[in-house]
Amino acid sequence: MPIYLDTNVFYNAYCPIEDRIAANWLLNQISSEFTGLTSEWTIAEMFRAFKKQVNLKSIEDNDAQIALNLFLSEIGEYSQKKKLLLIPVKMSFIMAARPLIFNQNLYAADAIHAVTAIQMNVDAFITFDSDFNKFKKIPVINPKQANFQELIIDLKVKNQKE
Amino acid sequence: MTTISISIDEELVEWLDQLVKNGTIKSRSEAVRGGIFAYVREKLGIHSREELWEYLKNKQKKPLQNGVKAIRSVREEE
Numbered sequence: 001m002p003i004y005l006d007t008n009v010f011y012n013a014y015c016p017i018e019d020r021i022a023a024n025w026l027l028n029q030i031s032s033e034f035t036g037l038t039s040e041w042t043i044a045e046m047f048r049a050f051k052k053q054v055n056l057k058s059i060e061d062n063d064a065q066i067a068l069n070l071f072l073s074e075i076g077e078y079s080q081k082k083k084l085l086l087i088p089v090k091m092s093f094i095m096a097a098r099p100l101i102f103n104q105n106l107y108a109a110d111a112i113h114a115v116t117a118i119q120m121n122v123d124a125f126i127t128f129d130s131d132f133n134k135f136k137k138i139p140v141i142n143p144k145q146a147n148f149q150e151l152i153i154d155l156k157v158k159n160q161k162e
Numbered sequence: 163m164t165t166i167s168i169s170i171d172e173e174l175v176e177w178l179d180q181l182v183k184n185g186t187i188k189s190r191s192e193a194v195r196g197g198i199f200a201y202v203r204e205k206l207g208i209h210s211r212e213e214l215w216e217y218l219k220n221k222q223k224k225p226l227q228n229g230v231k232a233i234r235s236v237r238e239e240e
Contacts, residue, residue: 011233016216048239049233049236057223059222059226107237
């Protein structure tokens with residue numbers, strides 16, 4: 001079964017920041033046998049996150065566009081090679097998000113990511129964001145955990161056996 | 163998927179077909195699609211995430227936010 005990649009995994013992989021190493025390692029692990037999966041909404045969040053870096057005057061607009069074009073080119077290629085599945089935000093997912101928003105007080109985007117992961121039966125939800133720790137329906141793995149690489153390799157091996 | 167027509171030299175088509183025949187590539191379409199991604203990276207002058215990190219490191223005026231902070235601010239904006 002695939003693993004769900006939260007937006008912060010992609011963002012970290014494309015930025016010169018400390019967490020890039022773990023995020024980059026993870027993106028290098030996914031393959032057609034060990035598929036990554038994310039919502040198409042992730043792409044819009046990447047656009048907005050880079051625009052915010054421009055607004056904060058960390059980088060110029062042109063540099064944000066370069067980063068996003070590399071991101072789009074790579075996820076396009078990953079998608080073509082079936083390493084990454086980009087899942088559309090369907091009406092059924094939006095309806096399934098309702099109880100998460102009301103009962104667990106999740107933000108709308110968090111709920112969409114969570115529901116996409118649940119509906120697609122992923123093995124794990126990979127995120128740097130500890131807010132998802134309260135999410136009990138799927139194992140949440142944070143790349144900052146000491147045993148992160150070990151957990152991913154275990155999932156990979158489990159996938160190969162299936 | 164959308165089908166488009168493109169102009170391409172006959173020799174190139176022959177070569178593509180040979181590559182399909184010997185199993186190097188699955189189809190002409192796969193080659194064109196793969197070529198587009200490689201072409202974009204060539205035009206950007208940045209071919210990998212590692213090259214992007216170096217580029218942004220030199221261009222940034224102050225450190226970029228980390229992923230949790232950046233994406234949380236996107237998700238929580240009014």
